[in-house]
Amino acid sequence: MSQLENIMRPHMAKIATYHGVDPSAELARDAGIKPEDVIRLNANENPYGAYDKVSEALTTLDLHLYPDTQQRKLRAALGEYTGQPVERIIAGAGGDEIIDLLMRLFVERGQSVIDCEPTFGMYGFSARLADAEIVSVPRNSTWEINIPAMLEAIDDQARIVFLASPNNPTGNLLTESDARSLLETGIVVCVDETYYEFAQISLSHLLEEYENLVILRSFSKWAGIAGLRVGYAIASETLIRHLMDIKQPYNINVAGEAAVLAALKYRDELLKRAASLIVQRKRLEEAIDGLDGISYYPSEGNFLLCRFEHRTAEEAYVALAKHGIFVRRFPQSVLVDSLRISAGTSEQTDRLIDALRIVA
Ligand SMILES: *Cc1c(COP(=O)(O)O)cnc(C)c1O
Numbered sequence: 001m002s003q004l005e006n007i008m009r010p011h012m013a014k015i016a017t018y019h020g021v022d023p024s025a026e027l028a029r030d031a032g033i034k035p036e037d038v039i040r041l042n043a044n045e046n047p048y049g050a051y052d053k054v055s056e057a058l059t060t061l062d063l064h065l066y067p068d069t070q071q072r073k074l075r076a077a078l079g080e081y082t083g084q085p086v087e088r089i090i091a092g093a094g095g096d097e098i099i100d101l102l103m104r105l106f107v108e109r110g111q112s113v114i115d116c117e118p119t120f121g122m123y124g125f126s127a128r129l130a131d132a133e134i135v136s137v138p139r140n141s142t143w144e145i146n147i148p149a150m151l152e153a154i155d156d157q158a159r160i161v162f163l164a165s166p167n168n169p170t171g172n173l174l175t176e177s178d179a180r181s182l183l184e185t186g187i188v189v190c191v192d193e194t195y196y197e198f199a200q201i202s203l204s205h206l207l208e209e210y211e212n213l214v215i216l217r218s219f220s221k222w223a224g225i226a227g228l229r230v231g232y233a234i235a236s237e238t239l240i241r242h243l244m245d246i247k248q249p250y251n252i253n254v255a256g257e258a259a260v261l262a263a264l265k266y267r268d269e270l271l272k273r274a275a276s277l278i279v280q281r282k283r284l285e286e287a288i289d290g291l292d293g294i295s296y297y298p299s300e301g302n303f304l305l306c307r308f309e310h311r312t313a314e315e316a317y318v319a320l321a322k323h324g325i326f327v328r329r330f331p332q333s334v335l336v337d338s339l340r341i342s343a344g345t346s347e348q349t350d351r352l353i354d355a356l357r358i359v360a
Contacts, residue, residue, distance in 0.1 A: 011109075011131040018125050027326050037324040039351060041342040044168070044195075044303050046224035048273050048345065050259075054225065057262035061254050069249040074257050077264045078232055082204070082217075087237045090244055091260075093251050095194055095218040095231030096122050099162070101243050102214065102233075103130040106159045106188055114153050114161045116145045118169060118332050120192065123162040132159070138334075143170035143297065147181050154185050164192035166199050169328065169340040171299025179203050183210045188239075190214040194231070197222035197274045199300035204234060211236035221302060222274045223263040228256040277302045277343040284341065287353040294360040302343040305335075308360065313339045316359055323355040 005013050021043040028035040040047070068074075075086040082089070092098035103126045107113060113127040117136040127134040135158070137149045145163065154161070161182055165174035174191060182189045183206065191203050193215055204215045215234040220226035230252060233243065263270055281304055288294050293310040308316045316339055317329045328340040344352060 009131075011128065015125075015128055018121065021328075027321075028324075031321040031324070031326075033322075033324050039325045039344060039348050041344050041348065041352065042326045042328045042340075043226070044221050044301070044342045045226050046221065046273065047277075047342070047348060048224060050224045051263065051266060051270055051273075053266045053269075054223075054259050054262040057258045058255050061258055063254060065254065067250050067252055067254045067257055070244075071252055071257070074252060074260055077261055081264050081267070082234060084204070084207070084234050085237075088207070088234050088240055089232055090235075090240050090247070091230060091232045091252050092247070093231075093253075093256070094220060094229040095192065095216050096126075097229075097247075097251060098214075098216055098231055098233045098243075099123060099126045099190070100129070101247055102160055102188065102190060103127060103132065104246055105239075105242055107132045108159075110157070112153075112155075112158045114150065114158055114187075116150070116163060116167075118143075118330065118335055119162070120164050120168045133157075139167075139170065143167065143172045145174070145178055147178055150182060151185065154182075154187050158187055160188040160190055162190045162192060164194065165201075165203065166195045166300040168195070168301065169303065169305050169330065169335070169338075171297055171301050171303065171305055173199065173201060173300055174203065176203060176206070179206060179213075183213055186212060188212050188214060190216055192216040194218040194221060195301040197271060198278060198302045201300065207234060207236070211238060214239065219260055219263060223260075223270050224273070225256075225259045225263065228253075228259050230256040230260050274302070280346060280349045281343040283346075283349050284343070284352065287356065291356060291360050294356060303340050304343070305338055305340050307338050309337070310360070313337055319359040320355055323351070323359075325352055325355055 024038040025035050028038050071091050074091050075089045078089045079086040107130045109131040112133040112135050114135045115123040116139050124134040135153045163174045218231035295307050297305045313329050
């Protein structure tokens, strides 16, 4: 160990790198194919790219000026979109920043954060950064959460429960009655609705009843601006006021702000694209229904968790990569035979289905 590592905060020094998705050029090199042949179905990104009007909005910005620390225009637009008062909304540099801010606000060293594996990796990552214990309560075989086990895990050291709905990577929703059971304990319950625009189902109406509820959303997936990093939270006024107080003052950059304003202005077009991705996901489901050796779990998101019966997920991953198709594999043992495949364009879906016929 280097001298420097000896004086680092021990829990920080041992944090494992978060492995996000690699750039297309790297994927192509590793698979020995041309970069233009890469089909990225590994990060639930929007395969249509950014919407033209959104890109245009970025060409006339005052890049020399700091963004608004109070996010006035952004919060007003989000308020109009969500039907919520601006006092209940905060924007973050991706949903990821909101997760981190919640840790900073609520979680002290040694306290615990609860999630339900398999799920999004950032909850555990951010909890480890906070030197908190991450308690992962396993989901059952159809990926529903186990309420009795969760209620047992919620002791006086537990601070936040994170539940994605639809859950990534399993695709299923959190039920209102399960959410209520957890909210009744008084612990902070963050319902991550990053895939809301695909599922069209929200628990945001519960905000009227519970000041410990946080609804998390993002522009990364449906709005096609993952690269600009904007997400937001809706919660009680008290909670939002404190999040606003502790955030980095200029957390949303001027490009992210302008892109979100344009995305909301042209939301009808973007929502049409989201709907067409659901059509592609359903095409994929139908194709898989006709194939031997592969099945899928029902999904409300723009992705499908697929199970391979005759080979491991790793083998299927490598075989798909040879066709230029990159999907998401997982380290968890419950997912050794599963890959998450994002919905693509119609052409990408054609190529995917052809490849699956050979690979499955
Ligand atoms: C992608 C994703 C996020 C984070 O998205 P950002 O790009 O940080 O806004 C949050 N939660 C889930 C479940 C996701 O899949």
